[in-house]
Amino acid sequence: MSIQTSPFTTRAYAKLNLALAVGAPVDAPGSPHHGYHPICSYMHAIDLFDELRIERLGMGEQSRFDLAWADAGGQVRPIEWPIEQDLVYRAHGALEACAGRSLPCAITLAKHIPAGGGLGGGSSDAASVLMGLDRVFGLGLGREALLAIAMTLGSDIGYFIDETDPPRPAIVSGFGERIERAGSSHAGTEVTLVLPPVGCATGAVYRAFDSGLPGTVDVAGVRRLVDSPVLEDDLLFNDLASSAVEVQPLVGELIETLGEALGHRVHVTGSGSTLFVLGRVDEDQIHEVAPDCRVVCTRLI
Incomplete structure (x- = not known):
């Protein structure tokens, strides 16, 4: 996979759960899924998005993270939580661990999707970081490897790992790892x-x-x-x-x-x-x- 020399920019779209079925938590001590809930959900992207930019830095440089809220008038304010807790930061660290090396970059995120509302903003941001870093550093990991990393970070992130932009609607099931893309007649609603x-x-x-x-x-x-x-x-x-x-x-x-x-x-x-x-x-x-x-x-x- 070739390395992208210019900065990577993308929109990280929000989603709606148009249908969400949830089962009882798994009771299987020792299983990685113990205590987790199986789900089946029809997820669909909506035209509301955060804006992400990733610029590759020279080897040995320290990665930088500029994450802020941005309103319609162009005013910005810092996020209210430590950078280390944000899924953007954690996704970067998870991909470095997978690659076995440093991935120095400057990540800028303008957040428009409200936090804590069920719209998947943080998950979408994390997925965009994983896909963007894969491209910027020419890692060639591909969808399946990125999906495996995504599942270590959060159950909604896998939905946003898609080769199309915006992510296609999908039936997401299991614990978020089974993603069946659906041809949508509902786009535009x-x-x-x-x-x-x-x-x-x-x-x-x-x-x-x-x-x-x-x-x-x-x-x-x-x-x-x-x-x-x-x-x-x-x-x-x-x-x-x-x-x-x-x-x-x-x-x-x-x-x-x-x-x-x-x-x-x-x-x-x-x-x-x-x-x-x-x-x-x-x-x-x-x-x-x-x-x-x-x-x-x-x-x-």
């Missing part, structure tokens, strides 16, 4: 995101889920949605939605309030807290009943 002023901690949502009676993974339900020529509210589902509401009651209040005001079903993506409605909804209409929420009108891509 408009969706309206409603971003509450609170997040849902993924661990807390899964603990709430476990306190109920988790059933089997509804693979058939996910496939019905994928095979449907048109997205219909009644086909969308999320097994974690009620658990997200338990963790953050405001999410439940917003689902009820927005549903009544808009006359649309309101859905949860991932483990929350981001809500979405199929179709384009006027931002002012949403702010009348949910003034503290951010609204993003976008589309499936």
Whole structure:
């Protein structure tokens, strides 16, 4: 694989879970999957993205990381957590460990995808770093090797490891490692995101889920949605939605309030807290009943 001499730039897209089925945690002490939940999800990229730039540095130079929030007006502010905890930094370190050598580079990330909302921003950033470093340093690792590295970092990252840009929609199953790309008739569908002023901690949502009676993974339900020529509210589902509401009651209040005001079903993506409605909804209409929420009108891509 040839080395890319010019800086690598890309968009790291967000995703929606249009369907998310979750099973009971694996009870197999000694297994690497012990305590993890099998899933089956229909994931689809949306036209909301972070912007990533990777520039190769000379051997012996120290890698640099400039990660910041960027708003529509061009204002930037630093991320609120240590760089070492960010998936961009961890992905860089994981690829260095795989390559067995230093990969000195300057990584710049302008973040637009909200954190902690179930949109996969951090996972998408990590996947873009893995693919970008593979190209910049001419490692020639390929998709399968990158997917294996991705699975050591997070279960959603593998979805974003794709040879096309943006990543194609897919049925993601197992523990996130089985990815079946789907030809989408749903690309172009408009969706309206409603971003509450609170997040849902993924661990807390899964603990709430476990306190109920988790059933089997509804693979058939996910496939019905994928095979449907048109997205219909009644086909969308999320097994974690009620658990997200338990963790953050405001999410439940917003689902009820927005549903009544808009006359649309309101859905949860991932483990929350981001809500979405199929179709384009006027931002002012949403702010009348949910003034503290951010609204993003976008589309499936």
